Amino acid sequence: MDDRVHPEVRRTATEIDTMEIRGAATIADAAARALRMQATESDAADAEAFRADLRAAARALHETRPTAVSLPNALRYVLRGMSSTTVEGLRQNVVDSADEFCARLERAQADLGEVGANRLRDGDTIMTHCHSTDALACVEAAVEQGKHIEAVVKETRPRNQGHITAKRLDELGVPVTLIVDSAARRYLNDVDHVLVGADAVAADGSVINKIGTSGLAVNARDRGTPIMVAAQTLKLHPGTMTGHTVDIEMRDTSEVIDDETLAELGNPTVKNPAFDVTPPRYVDAIVTERGQFPPESIVILMRELFGEGTSEPWAEPSSRAEP
Numbered sequence: 009m010d011d012r013v014h015p016e017v018r019r020t021a022t023e024i025d026t027m028e029i030r031g032a033a034t035i036a037d038a039a040a041r042a043l044r045m046q047a048t049e050s051d052a053a054d055a056e057a058f059r060a061d062l063r064a065a066a067r068a069l070h071e072t073r074p075t076a077v078s079l080p081n082a083l084r085y086v087l088r089g090m091s092s093t094t095v096e097g098l099r100q101n102v103v104d105s106a107d108e109f110c111a112r113l114e115r116a117q118a119d120l121g122e123v124g125a126n127r128l129r130d131g132d133t134i135m136t137h138c139h140s141t142d143a144l145a146c147v148e149a150a151v152e153q154g155k156h157i158e159a160v161v162k163e164t165r166p167r168n169q170g171h172i173t174a175k176r177l178d179e180l181g182v183p184v185t186l187i188v189d190s191a192a193r194r195y196l197n198d199v200d201h202v203l204v205g206a207d208a209v210a211a212d213g214s215v216i217n218k219i220g221t222s223g224l225a226v227n228a229r230d231r232g233t234p235i236m237v238a239a240q241t242l243k244l245h246p247g248t249m250t251g252h253t254v255d256i257e258m259r260d261t262s263e264v265i266d267d268e269t270l271a272e273l274g275n276p277t278v279k280n281p282a283f284d285v286t287p288p289r290y291v292d293a294i295v296t297e298r299g300q301f302p303p304e305s306i307v308i309l310m311r312e313l314f315g316e317g318t319s320e321p322w323a324e325p326s327s328r329a330e331p
């Protein structure tokens with residue numbers, strides 16, 4: 009990693025990489041805080057050196073996990089705030105934009121929760137996949153509205169993020185039934201909504217989320233169970249408006265099977281994609297802090313918020329691409 013990157017920023021990058029920090033919104037929040045740390049600790053002699061330090065830190069964070077678009081969106085938000093021509097001015101710019109970003113993220117999640125809660129009725133049962141703070145914000149708001157909600161929670165192999173969801177729901181007083189992933193179809197008859205988060209939402213309304221989401225959505229559609237995606241606008245992928253695709257992270261096979269067991273099986277090839285793509289026709293609503301949208305119309309919101317494209321302000325000026 010570049011020497012200019014502060015040790016605390018390196019630590020955040022490593023924790024994102026190893027998934028101690030995980031989930032799209034939490035990754036974005038941590039990345040903004042890391043840039044803030046880089047700014048407050050930078051001993052750059054002049055404004056250009058300071059900018060280069062910040063770019064190096066942003067690249068280190070950006071290289072960790074490729075799928076959650078909230079990460080580049082967070083980096084862009086903070087770096088774009090750098091308008092001063094002095095080191096002290098730039099430092100203050102980064103602190104202000106990072107603080108503003110984190111506050112907006114928290115507010116967006118709360119506002120989104122209110123919208124999502126309106127879709128849930130008293131007595132409803134939801135089915136969850138993975139662990140999404142945006143999705144849980146909807147349940148939390150519904151519970152605060154006095155609604156009784158129950159949940160069927162998929163464990164979400166191989167990392168079992170469903171366990172985190174089960175714990176959080178328990179803390180909210182929501183009765184939980186934990187199931188293995190392959191039991192989902194069996195229990196779809198008993199639930200009123202499938203409720204998931206998103207790592208990215210593409211311009212055509214496709215939802216990129218934890219591997220297994222698309223199969224769950226297809227089964228839910230087959231059973232007539234509505235599928236709701238809780239995704240604050242930070243999850244909208246501006247690059248998809250100009251034809252870019254979302255990179256699906258392939259993770260280490262050791263998450264799926266240990267070496268010894270693998271050898272006993274004759275060393276078959278193991279694949280471990282972390283995310284998949286759910287086409288818009290399987291999604292009933294994308295719930296954001298700006299209201300709920302049918303997936304096909306999310307591009308309108310995307311254009312309003314991001315214009316027609318994106319830049320990569322962390323790239324060195326000579327190699328910077330402006331797609």
Ligand code: RUB
Pocket residue numbers: 030031032033034076137138139140141142143169204205206207217218282
């Ligand atoms: C997490 C995941 C979550 C989204 C949304 O995957 O797929 O559903 O990131 O989460 P991983 P949030 O565990 O591999 O990071 O709503 O908290 O942003």
